[in-house]
Amino acid sequence: MTLITNVTLRRVLDSRGNPTVEADVTTESGGFGRAAAPSGASTGEHEAIELPPSEAIANARDLAVPRLEGEVYAGDQRSVDAALHAADGTDNFSEIGANSAVAISMAAAKAGADVLGAPLYQHLGGTFRGDRFPTPLGNVVGGGEHAEEATNIQEFLSAPVGAPSVTEAVFANAEVHAEISSILEERGVPVNKGDEGAWAPPIGDDKAFEVVAEATDRISDERGFEISFGLDMAAAEMYDGEEYVYEGEPNRSTQEQIDYVVEMVEEYDLAYVEDPLDENDFEAFAELTERVGDQTLICGDDLYVTNVERLQEGIDLGSSNSILIKPNQIGTLTDAVDAIELGSRNGIESVVSHRSGETEDTTIAHLAVGAAAPYIKTGTVAGERTAKLNELIRIEENA
Ligand SMILES: O=C(O)[C@@H](CO)OP(=O)(O)O
Numbered sequence: 001m002t003l004i005t006n007v008t009l010r011r012v013l014d015s016r017g018n019p020t021v022e023a024d025v026t027t028e029s030g031g032f033g034r035a036a037a038p039s040g041a042s043t044g045e046h047e048a049i050e051l052p053p054s055e056a057i058a059n060a061r062d063l064a065v066p067r068l069e070g071e072v073y074a075g076d077q078r079s080v081d082a083a084l085h086a087a088d089g090t091d092n093f094s095e096i097g098a099n100s101a102v103a104i105s106m107a108a109a110k111a112g113a114d115v116l117g118a119p120l121y122q123h124l125g126g127t128f129r130g131d132r133f134p135t136p137l138g139n140v141v142g143g144g145e146h147a148e149e150a151t152n153i154q155e156f157l158s159a160p161v162g163a164p165s166v167t168e169a170v171f172a173n174a175e176v177h178a179e180i181s182s183i184l185e186e187r188g189v190p191v192n193k194g195d196e197g198a199w200a201p202p203i204g205d206d207k208a209f210e211v212v213a214e215a216t217d218r219i220s221d222e223r224g225f226e227i228s229f230g231l232d233m234a235a236a237e238m239y240d241g242e243e244y245v246y247e248g249e250p251n252r253s254t255q256e257q258i259d260y261v262v263e264m265v266e267e268y269d270l271a272y273v274e275d276p277l278d279e280n281d282f283e284a285f286a287e288l289t290e291r292v293g294d295q296t297l298i299c300g301d302d303l304y305v306t307n308v309e310r311l312q313e314g315i316d317l318g319s320s321n322s323i324l325i326k327p328n329q330i331g332t333l334t335d336a337v338d339a340i341e342l343g344s345r346n347g348i349e350s351v352v353s354h355r356s357g358e359t360e361d362t363t364i365a366h367l368a369v370g371a372a373a374p375y376i377k378t379g380t381v382a383g384e385r386t387a388k389l390n391e392l393i394r395i396e397e398n399a
């Protein structure tokens, strides 16, 4: 019933107005799935390769589609993803493009769920899933590669860790976002927005810490549950090979960067710190995790690129206690789920994540619930972000 009969690929727009790959998968019994690839700006050096969409589409039509149509069952996700790997033949999807691969992988999963008549999270995770929901980490202030003339730190993330439900958490993050705009207005700071809908004010990181702490405290008091905050430092973008380069303040050596993060974790009781150090510095990550890993999540994004081999290295060295999971970073849902599972077997908490360039696609909301990931990072406001957040609300209502 789930035999794939048709795969159609096209270019559509992403949230930055750039073209991206969308895939439609149809099965023998009329099952249908559609999904589109997101796209990063602060991409990791070791990520699977995103090709220009026209090229990715042409190559996937030549190499992958013939291995799928009439050959593979959409309900068997591992076979779909193995066929994509076989069609590509490289270890980083540089032939068909990780953008074509991930769009087809996610569309096939949706077509499989459609035939089974099950919600996607249940098709991915099994019938006993749907009882655990991720805490949404919401980008509320940011800069780095996501906005000009704003903070050095790429993302300040509201973390409603005490919320009684994912629905309450989603609304709390939106309130923190709104509160920050009021605080910035009170201080006479102009409020621009970055790629993910976070405020991108022209202030230093020290001021941003204050503003976000004030906003999360206020909303936490109003709501009556704990709202902490965290960071994505995207430090590989700051590292010049010797030092971490900060605009408007002195650069930091690796040791100074570690000390700075420790200080911020302690001062602001941070719940989460992503990519605090360079993407190749497993050892510095390990030192930081050793120092504050019992107080906060130290998460590897560019460090691991959702790759089980890199994650295994991090596990062996004690580099982190958390991993960011981005399906397009590795190319298929199977690879993403394998990374989540390797993590959970080793006490590494998964954060399923969007990219800065997104579409209306909601697959990651289902992936987070289906894989019982403890966190999801998918923005706070903006349609391509709320698409996922609203889907979480619907899943929670129906689960
Ligand atoms: O660094 C990140 O975690 C992401 C998403 O917030 O950004 P980008 O998609 O630009 O890599």
Ligand SMILES: [Mg+2]
Pocket: 232, 234, 274, 275, 301, 302, 324
């Ligand atoms: Mg990141």
